[in-house]
Amino acid sequence: MGTIDSGDTAWLLISTALVMLMTPGLALFYGGLVRRKNVLSTIMHSFFILALISVTWVLWGYSLAFGPDSGIGLIGRLDWVGLEGVIGAPSETYATTTPHLAFMAFQMMFAIITPALISGAFAERKRFKAFVLFSVAWSTLVYAPIAHWVWSPDGWLAGLGILDVAGGTVVHLASGVAALVSALVVGRRMGLIEPITEPHDVPMTVLGAGLLWFGWFGFNAGSALGANGVAAVALVTTNTAAAMAALTWVTISWLHRGSPSVVGAAIGAVAGLVAITPAAGYVTPAASVLIGFGVGLVCYGASLLRLRSRVDDALDVFAVHGVGGAFGAVATGIFATVAVNEAGRDGLLAGNAAQLAVQILGVGAVATYSAAATAAILLAINLVVRIRVPGDAEEAGLDLAQHGEVAYQA
Amino acid sequence: MTIAALVVFAALLAAWLLAPAERHQRRARPEHSVMELAADAA
Numbered sequence: 001m002g003t004i005d006s007g008d009t010a011w012l013l014i015s016t017a018l019v020m021l022m023t024p025g026l027a028l029f030y031g032g033l034v035r036r037k038n039v040l041s042t043i044m045h046s047f048f049i050l051a052l053i054s055v056t057w058v059l060w061g062y063s064l065a066f067g068p069d070s071g072i073g074l075i076g077r078l079d080w081v082g083l084e085g086v087i088g089a090p091s092e093t094y095a096t097t098t099p100h101l102a103f104m105a106f107q108m109m110f111a112i113i114t115p116a117l118i119s120g121a122f123a124e125r126k127r128f129k130a131f132v133l134f135s136v137a138w139s140t141l142v143y144a145p146i147a148h149w150v151w152s153p154d155g156w157l158a159g160l161g162i163l164d165v166a167g168g169t170v171v172h173l174a175s176g177v178a179a180l181v182s183a184l185v186v187g188r189r190m191g192l193i194e195p196i197t198e199p200h201d202v203p204m205t206v207l208g209a210g211l212l213w214f215g216w217f218g219f220n221a222g223s224a225l226g227a228n229g230v231a232a233v234a235l236v237t238t239n240t241a242a243a244m245a246a247l248t249w250v251t252i253s254w255l256h257r258g259s260p261s262v263v264g265a266a267i268g269a270v271a272g273l274v275a276i277t278p279a280a281g282y283v284t285p286a287a288s289v290l291i292g293f294g295v296g297l298v299c300y301g302a303s304l305l306r307l308r309s310r311v312d313d314a315l316d317v318f319a320v321h322g323v324g325g326a327f328g329a330v331a332t333g334i335f336a337t338v339a340v341n342e343a344g345r346d347g348l349l350a351g352n353a354a355q356l357a358v359q360i361l362g363v364g365a366v367a368t369y370s371a372a373a374t375a376a377i378l379l380a381i382n383l384v385v386r387i388r389v390p391g392d393a394e395e396a397g398l399d400l401a402q403h404g405e406v407a408y409q410a
Numbered sequence: 411m412t413i414a415a416l417v418v419f420a421a422l423l424a425a426w427l428l429a430p431a432e433r434h435q436r437r438a439r440p441e442h443s444v445m446e447l448a449a450d451a452a
Contacts, residue, residue: 058415059415059419082411082415084412129431385431386431401432
């Protein structure tokens with residue numbers, strides 16, 4: 001058993017708090033993008049998940065994701081249900097210089113924000129009761145297994161050598177694909193003439209993006225699990241990719257639409273943060289400039305394609321998190337180098353084409369499983385609770401119809 | 411202790427399943443539709 005390092009522990013605890021702040025940040029980011037009659041319901045999705053997954057993670061989620069392997073690398077056993085045996089001493093497996101409970105809490109924040117990301121796809125029309133059931137089921141049946149595949153040393157993708165610092169596949173690709181499936185299953189919002197609605201509060205969205213950017217330092221640099229050089233690399237590459245993607249998105253929107261979009265700057269920064277998530281501790285700052293630029297181009301194109309497809313992924317979760325997560329995972333296989341992180345692997349440009357193949361395999365496996373499992377969960381829930389609110393409730397707005405409250409008085 | 415915690419959470423889950431789905435299901439009266447409530451709020 002390792003010895004607790006106070007510096008590593010302090011950084012991990014602070015990072016946990018930073019990542020926790022991302023979920024309220026996401027609430028504001030999404031809340032500003034919807035119509036004013038649905039802002040409370042949209043914020044509630046993220047805020048309620050903060051409470052909901054905090055409990056399920058303690059009761060069974062952590063054990064399924066990070067507990068001792070059940071045999072073939074697919075899911076953990078229930079040995080740690082209720083955090084039995086997860087204590088203040090270091091784990092023999094994870095973050096061996098910090099208390100095991102600190103690592104568990106850090107991972108809890110990832111488990112919380114992942115289903116919250118999906119909520120942007122079905123905003124403005126999903127019944128709250130169905131949302132709650134979906135969040136518990138998805139976190140248990142989709143997030144926990146995928147986290148085990150990638151982050152448990154006994155996970156099958158970890159065994160193949162996949163590189164994913166902080167969840168490009170586990171968090172963003174899985175949630176982005178689930179968002180696309182959710183949008184397809186739930187259906188389009190009623191009465192939309194255009195496939196996009198105007199954000200009701202852009203300052204709220206920009207504030208949310210700022211909080212996400214801030215919290216992302218914990219997300220990525222905290223995933224170094226220590227106060228060390230890899231954490232510094234991860235922090236710098238995270239900031240650089242976010243900045244470059246924001247610059248790229250604004251430039252494209254300026255050229256394409258004739259004005260430098262404020263919302264575009266916010267969404268572009270988030271796309272950059274998504275793409276650097278799997279790569280942050282494995283690539284150089286120069287590579288993060290290229291990753292930020294590339295993901296700005298790709299995600300902007302994906303959002304345009306979404307508009308043409310008429311799929312009502314209300315807040316472009318798939319275009320940003322699904323496409324951005326896949327892009328980042330593949331980019332990791334191209335730009336990774338052990339010159340940055342000895343515990344990592346070389347990618348394509350350092351002469352290891354096999355790493356790129358592993359990354360692509362991981363993207364395919366995670367996307368396929370997330371899509372199939374999400375569809376199955378939604379269809380099963382719809383047999384118990386109608387997923388979608390009635391038409392009059394949707395027209396009135398979910399704030400009033402689902403929560404009996406309104407955000408703004410006239 | 412763990413089993414007690416699981417039971418408490420299961421009770422919450424059951425409460426969510428049994429709770430009203432829409433506000434207007436509790437307050438449904440012909441003169442107070444959701445649309446009218448929305449209009450009042452606006």
